[in-house]
Amino acid sequence: MRKAFIDTLCSLAQQDERIVLLTADLGFLAIEPFRDRFPNRFFNVGVAEQNMIGMTTGLAEAGLRPYAYSIATFASLRPFEFIRNGPVMHKLDVRVVGMGMGFEYGHSGPTHFGVEDVAVMRTLPGITVVIPADYEQTATAIRDTCDVSGPIYYSLGKDDKTLMPGLKGRFELGRIQITRSGSDVAILSMGSISSEVDAAANQLEQVGVHVTVAVVSNFNPNPEHDLVELLKQFSFALTVEAQTISGGLGAFAASVIAANGLPCRLCTLGVRTPPDGTSGNQQERWRKNGLDRGAIVHNVLSMLRIQPAQ
Amino acid sequence: MTESFDAMGLVREGVDPKQMRRIILTQSYRAHVGHIGSCLCVVEILSALYGSVLRAQGPDDPNRDRFVLSKGHAGLALYAALYLKKWISQTQLDTFFADNTLLAVHPEAALQGVDFSSGSLGQGISIAVGAALAARIRQVQRRVFCLISDAECNEGSVWEAAMFAAHHRLSNLQVILDWNRVQAFGRTSDVMDLPNLAERWRTFGWRVSEVDGHSVQALVDSLSSPSDSPSPHLVLARTLFGKGVSYMEKGIPLTQKNLPVEPMNWHYLPMSPEEFELAMDEVERSD
Numbered sequence: 001m002r003k004a005f006i007d008t009l010c011s012l013a014q015q016d017e018r019i020v021l022l023t024a025d026l027g028f029l030a031i032e033p034f035r036d037r038f039p040n041r042f043f044n045v046g047v048a049e050q051n052m053i054g055m056t057t058g059l060a061e062a063g064l065r066p067y068a069y070s071i072a073t074f075a076s077l078r079p080f081e082f083i084r085n086g087p088v089m090h091k092l093d094v095r096v097v098g099m100g101m102g103f104e105y106g107h108s109g110p111t112h113f114g115v116e117d118v119a120v121m122r123t124l125p126g127i128t129v130v131i132p133a134d135y136e137q138t139a140t141a142i143r144d145t146c147d148v149s150g151p152i153y154y155s156l157g158k159d160d161k162t163l164m165p166g167l168k169g170r171f172e173l174g175r176i177q178i179t180r181s182g183s184d185v186a187i188l189s190m191g192s193i194s195s196e197v198d199a200a201a202n203q204l205e206q207v208g209v210h211v212t213v214a215v216v217s218n219f220n221p222n223p224e225h226d227l228v229e230l231l232k233q234f235s236f237a238l239t240v241e242a243q244t245i246s247g248g249l250g251a252f253a254a255s256v257i258a259a260n261g262l263p264c265r266l267c268t269l270g271v272r273t274p275p276d277g278t279s280g281n282q283q284e285r286w287r288k289n290g291l292d293r294g295a296i297v298h299n300v301l302s303m304l305r306i307q308p309a310q
Numbered sequence: 311m312t313e314s315f316d317a318m319g320l321v322r323e324g325v326d327p328k329q330m331r332r333i334i335l336t337q338s339y340r341a342h343v344g345h346i347g348s349c350l351c352v353v354e355i356l357s358a359l360y361g362s363v364l365r366a367q368g369p370d371d372p373n374r375d376r377f378v379l380s381k382g383h384a385g386l387a388l389y390a391a392l393y394l395k396k397w398i399s400q401t402q403l404d405t406f407f408a409d410n411t412l413l414a415v416h417p418e419a420a421l422q423g424v425d426f427s428s429g430s431l432g433q434g435i436s437i438a439v440g441a442a443l444a445a446r447i448r449q450v451q452r453r454v455f456c457l458i459s460d461a462e463c464n465e466g467s468v469w470e471a472a473m474f475a476a477h478h479r480l481s482n483l484q485v486i487l488d489w490n491r492v493q494a495f496g497r498t499s500d501v502m503d504l505p506n507l508a509e510r511w512r513t514f515g516w517r518v519s520e521v522d523g524h525s526v527q528a529l530v531d532s533l534s535s536p537s538d539s540p541s542p543h544l545v546l547a548r549t550l551f552g553k554g555v556s557y558m559e560k561g562i563p564l565t566q567k568n569l570p571v572e573p574m575n576w577h578y579l580p581m582s583p584e585e586f587e588l589a590m591d592e593v594e595r596s597d
Contacts (some may be wrong), residue, residue: 020447041447043478051470054436055443057426058376058454062444082433082467089427090419 001192002030002099003160004135008142009067013038016146018065022056024049026070026099053079056094057086065093065146071105072098072114072155076121087151088126094151101131101155101191102242103285110275113285114155118190119247121153122219128152128173129219133194135160136169137177137217144171157192164194167215174221176230182210185300186234188227190216190241190249196286197240200296209300216249227256231264236303238267240296242286245270267299325361325394327353327526331554331593333390333403339586341407345415347552347576349387351490351523352457355547358529359455359486360391369397369423375452376425376441380434381459381488382416388424389413397423432465434458435485439471442483442542455533456485461493464502469514476515479540484533487511487544488523492551492573511544523547552576554596555589564588 010033013019020041021034035042045052049070056066068075075098076083087094098117105112121129130145130152132138138156145152166179176188180201189197194215201211214230216223231237231253239250250268257264271289278288286292290299334349359377366374369392379388389406392398398421405411412421416429428434438456445452462468475483489507491498498504508518517539521528532545551573552558561573565582569575581589 043443045474046470046477048467048470048474050433050467051436051439051474054433054467054471055440055474058437058440058442059444059447060440061376061426061437062441062448062452064444064447066440081430082436085427085430085433086437 001132001135001138001156001160002027002158004138005097005142005154005156006031006033008139010034010037012143012146013041016065018063020059020064020066022052022066022068024052024070024074026074031069049074049078050082053082053086053096057090057092060087060092060094061090065095067095067097069097069099071112072101072117073112075099076117076153080120083127083151084124088124091126091150093149096151096153098153098155100158102157102193103282104158104192106280106282106285109279110277113275115243115271117153117155118219118241118243118249119251122247122252125220126150127220129155131155131191131217132171133167133189133191133215133217134162134164136163137167137171137215140169140171141217145173148173155191159192162192162195164215165198166213167194171217173218174223176223176226177215177217178212178230179215180211180213182212184210184236184304186212186214186230186237187296187300188214188216188237188239188249188253190243193240193242193286193291196291196293197296200293200300203293203297204300207301207306209304209306211300216252219252222252224256227253228260228262231257231262234264237264238269238296238300238303240269240291242291243270245272265303267303269296269299325357325391327357328593328596329394330357330387330390332590333393334386335555335581335586335589335593337386337389337403337406339581342580343407343415344576344578344580345383345386346579346581347492347558347573348381349384350555350558351549351551351553352381352384352387352488353553354524354526355457355486355488355529356387356391358526358533360395361526362530363533364455365453373450373452376438376454378426378434378438378441378454378456379417379428380438380456381431381462382428382434384457385413385415385417388417392423395423431459431462432467435468435471438483438485439475439480442475442480443478445482446480453482453484456483457488458485459488460491460498460504460507461501463487463504463507472511472514472516475542480542481537481540483542485542485544486529486533487546488549489546490549490551492577494574494577496572496574508546511546515541516544517541518544518546520546520548523549524553554593556592557585557588
């Protein structure tokens with residue numbers, strides 16, 4: 001999604017001179033096209049995420065539209081209070097871009113696991129949170145939210161190759177996107193793990209379980225109406241996210257089910273244990289945290305009280 | 311010239327330090343709230359800015375110079391300046407510290423005349439750096455001013471901002487450092503010593519001037535003097551915590567006699583009726 005982000009931003013910046021890109025010294029072999037095309041609107045602030053976000057407040061107040069880029073944890077957690085007291089409190093059109101959500105930097109170690117950014121940002125009602133599932137949706141989301149009033153946090157993956165089947169680049173604020181339909185269980189997915197969810201759905205179809213998959217790609221405004229309309233049709237639902245279990249998609253779905261009195265049993269898959277010092281590639285991290293396609297299939301079958309095939 | 315007397319009997323002309331002190335004392339006494347010493351010591355700095363230095367047709371003038379009160383706990387001093395500037399009314403001023411007010415202890419941008427909210431130390435200077443960079447990108451002559459405190463330099467983010475401003479030669483940025491040598495829990499020399507403060511900023515690439523922070527003229531001269539330097543400007547303003555009220559300057563808690571004499575007392579203490587009377591009397595008798 002890095003290429004999709006930068007390519008889209010470049011095309012937006014061509015039309016909109018207010019767009020400025022800041023990076024905290026990250027984005028090697030990714031964000032150079034913007035730097036080369038718009039050298040006067042590109043600033044590497046050095047390894048200083050707090051100052052980067054503070055600066056976006058001053059820039060946006062003057063009518064510019066700054067995008068601040070770093071790895072997800074450094075973009076969201078390190079300068080969190082600067083985001084809260086700056087763009088959010090001042091209601092400014094600042095865009096914070098967190099790269100490598102979930103375990104995309106799995107080999108880099110736990111400091112680089114982007115597994116809290118969505119939940120943390122959701123705690124601020126004044127910032128829109130966008131979590132695209134693939135690069136096509138990234139391009140649509142970056143383009144369609146460019147003129148949204150107020151701050152936005154984008155939690156992006158690095159993958160510019162994998163597409164979420166059935167999504168076809170669709171994105172709309174406050175809405176969910178259904179990527180496949182089936183009557184037995186609804187699986188809600190968020191972020192770049194969505195293609196793994198689709199692969200699990202394929203396996204479930206092979207054992208006769210018909211699955212609806214919905215991509216939840218944004219909060220604030222929350223897609224509550226869509227979720228109610230979807231979940232009231234199901235007795236069983238599962239959420240999948242490469243995020244800690246507190247405050248992200250699973251927590252949102254649970255609150256929607258409870259608040260609306262829906263007779264739907266929910267299973268939430270997410271990161272439940274603190275880092276144990278180990279690291280590995282994204283697939284391995286998904287397996288380790290019970291988020292891979294095998295774990296998804298297993299949990300769906302358990303919920304439906306179907307014995308997995310041996 | 312028409313003089314406009316208000317409910318406090320003040321003449322609202324210019325941004326007079328003596329009138330600012332009256333307002334700070336009166337409002338903080340009414341609200342029974344502290345941060346008095348922090349407000350009193352930046353009176354002349356804000357008087358210089360709002361009385362002379364800042365170029366603005368009004369609080370909503372989009373081309374006005376920008377000001378960030380990074381040491382937000384001196385918000386009442388800013389409100390006093392905005393009031394004397396006639397940018398906020400007496401009615402608004404009297405809501406200081408009230409329920410549902412826009413005039414909290416720390417300033418909010420929702421209040422007309424406040425360019426940026428503040429209250430968490432170490433953040434305002436980054437905002438000022440962004441504002442100064444924005445002026446350069448947009449090729450406008452706007453200048454940006456920011457008031458930080460000496461203890462605020464404990465925050466690492468101050469130095470992130472200092473590095474960026476120097477590297478990018480933001481000569482339209484001026485930061486005034488309120489060098490009062492007192493912080494919330496004691497003297498800066500005891501809590502986190504800041505020796506060679508001027509040299510530190512010079513080392514970071516800033517043009518540094520040292521001035522008497524209680525001389526409006528010296529401050530105006532320093533902030534207005536043209537310079538060929540491409541560097542951002544740090545004005546190291548020597549100030550006295552609690553300036554203008556001698557028992558506060560000396561750190562004497564007249565009423566709470568159980569407290570030791572320390573300048574930091576007047577960081578948080580509110581005034582008793584006797585203390586308020588003494589303080590107002592001294593300000594009235596001052597030149």
